Amino acid sequence: MHADPKGVLTGVHFLDGDHACCEGALAAGARFAAGYPITPSTEVVERFAARIPTVGGLFVQMEDELAASIAIQGAVWGGAKAFTVTSGPGFSLMMEHIGYAAMTETPCVFVDVQRGGPSTGLPTLPAQADMMQARWGSHGDYGMIALCPNSPQECFDLTIQAFNLSEQFRTPVMVMLDECVGHMTEKVVIPPAEQIEIYPRRHTAEPPDRYQPYAPAEDLVPAMAHAGEGYRFHVTGLTHDERGYPSMNVETQDRLVRRLQAKLRPLAEGLELFAASDLGDAEVAVVSYGITSRVAKRALQLARERGVRAGEFRIISAWPFPEDRLRALAGRVKALIVPELNLGQMVYEVERAAAGQARVRGVPHAGGGVHDPEQILAAILEAVR
Amino acid sequence: MRLTEIRIAGFGGQGVILAATIIGKAAAIFQGGYATMTQSFGPEARGGSSSAQVILSDEPILYPYVHRPDVLVVMSQEAFTRFAPELKPGGLLLVEQDLVRVTGLPTGLRVYGVPATRLAEELGRKMVLNVVLVGFFGAVTGLLDPDALRRAVADSVPAGFRELNLQAFEKGFAHGLSLLATMARNGETEVSPVALEEEG
Numbered sequence: 393m394h395a396d397p398k399g400v401l402t403g404v405h406f407l408d409g410d411h412a413c414c415e416g417a418l419a420a421g422a423r424f425a426a427g428y429p430i431t432p433s434t435e436v437v438e439r440f441a442a443r444i445p446t447v448g449g450l451f452v453q454m455e456d457e458l459a460a461s462i463a464i465q466g467a468v469w470g471g472a473k474a475f476t477v478t479s480g481p482g483f484s485l486m487m488e489h490i491g492y493a494a495m496t497e498t499p500c501v502f503v504d505v506q507r508g509g510p511s512t513g514l515p516t517l518p519a520q521a522d523m524m525q526a527r528w529g530s531h532g533d534y535g536m537i538a539l540c541p542n543s544p545q546e547c548f549d550l551t552i553q554a555f556n557l558s559e560q561f562r563t564p565v566m567v568m569l570d571e572c573v574g575h576m577t578e579k580v581v582i583p584p585a586e587q588i589e590i591y592p593r594r595h596t597a598e599p600p601d602r603y604q605p606y607a608p609a610e611d612l613v614p615a616m617a618h619a620g621e622g623y624r625f626h627v628t629g630l631t632h633d634e635r636g637y638p639s640m641n642v643e644t645q646d647r648l649v650r651r652l653q654a655k656l657r658p659l660a661e662g663l664e665l666f667a668a669s670d671l672g673d674a675e676v677a678v679v680s681y682g683i684t685s686r687v688a689k690r691a692l693q694l695a696r697e698r699g700v701r702a703g704e705f706r707i708i709s710a711w712p713f714p715e716d717r718l719r720a721l722a723g724r725v726k727a728l729i730v731p732e733l734n735l736g737q738m739v740y741e742v743e744r745a746a747a748g749q750a751r752v753r754g755v756p757h758a759g760g761g762v763h764d765p766e767q768i769l770a771a772i773l774e775a776v777r
Numbered sequence: 778m779r780l781t782e783i784r785i786a787g788f789g790g791q792g793v794i795l796a797a798t799i800i801g802k803a804a805a806i807f808q809g810g811y812a813t814m815t816q817s818f819g820p821e822a823r824g825g826s827s828s829a830q831v832i833l834s835d836e837p838i839l840y841p842y843v844h845r846p847d848v849l850v851v852m853s854q855e856a857f858t859r860f861a862p863e864l865k866p867g868g869l870l871l872v873e874q875d876l877v878r879v880t881g882l883p884t885g886l887r888v889y890g891v892p893a894t895r896l897a898e899e900l901g902r903k904m905v906l907n908v909v910l911v912g913f914f915g916a917v918t919g920l921l922d923p924d925a926l927r928r929a930v931a932d933s934v935p936a937g938f939r940e941l942n943l944q945a946f947e948k949g950f951a952h953g954l955s956l957l958a959t960m961a962r963n964g965e966t967e968v969s970p971v972a973l974e975e976e977g
Binding site: 404405406572575576577578579683686687689690693761762765 | 798801802805806811812813814815816838839840841842
């Protein structure tokens, strides 16, 4: 199905990443947002609050991030597409409800505009240090989807994709901006509504008396009920059976929790999002994501100018991790260089996927800025020496 | 256009960010090139100072920040003191000449002055000094098609102020052209009348 033209600001714009993210959410059909202001993410909901009265929908500034992250889930069960936006300290507060969304299979989107941490850290400066928190921040076992844009255009495109994936897999999806991408202004092309594909909510075709709220379809994803149309359903964070009722035993727990992970497998095995270039003859590959992928690309240009056979593997969907592709790549190159704006997070995933086939070297940066391309170049040159 | 780094800096309220937006928009939207604009956020941006950076290029821009600008536009003394040392050798320094006293510059820089606030006041609105400066920037740098800049001005301000801002642009643009003509007549290439006044 196509996007509702009411939410689509078709045209060529000069927007920052935060505003582009907001336009992506509106284009994707988000009609409810709840948030609590925090730099460097506030611009997303600021724009949403200004735009939503004419599009038709609601923004609520909640008392804190806990409230925002659960208000959106109420809106989703009421029939809306909804999202919330925050940065590190607020993201930490949202963790309990991210687990709730995973457990109750509530399709919703969380935008985290990453800044330096821990704690209050660097409110106005970039980092990529919430990557593991996005995957593992809530307790228990669950699958996770997280996307990493590297430009305002991608903030638009990937926010739409985040909503689509959340509906397709009935799971919370994280959009992992960073302060640099969020506050960077570039050209953003917003296509006409009929060129934007929207994944509609998976509503059940069963009549109310036969409907089981957590009976999975063939792809392991259950269908939702229409609120207010006579369907009985029960939403709980407790381990529940197909009827949605609490069921405290090993068998139900095993069936449910394995399914929460297994339903996302297609995203790791064929549908993963990535960008690769110059890998054909490469003896070293730089693996990066988000803003760092642009700096890495500059370093790769400098390496190629020096005659070094170096290529790019850019992770766009960080979770589920594109493990198979990186394992295959590790079998073809001598080394994988992993620059990131943290002291080592995704580099360990790359190391795990490489399984000893290639040397894996991180280029850590504590955040507050981006790498100097020369730092990444030095790591490339050292790897091929 | 080869990769060109621009920094615009001044007091908060002088319209630094809008000036950078207009230049970026002219390049990226009305001239078909690429532009990346970033702003300096953080404690150093408080206390009245404001700074924005724009990178222009014919090719996609990878590294997003400006460290050694080719062009520096300053609207306050503080901005001059802070950012002038960053200018690339051979770079262009554009100053609001009534607000900035140019001193202690290394040789080899080209300095151009404009009384942007006064020109804006002649239009009855001091607030359009930033667009006067954009016009001046367009004339003296020659980096962008003036029509692309005009369209970017018109596209970036509220409809009720469009005419005023376009007048401000033309005022700055004309001042820049006439300054260039004067300098050409006097055979000056390296140092503008502003800098000469300071030294003399």
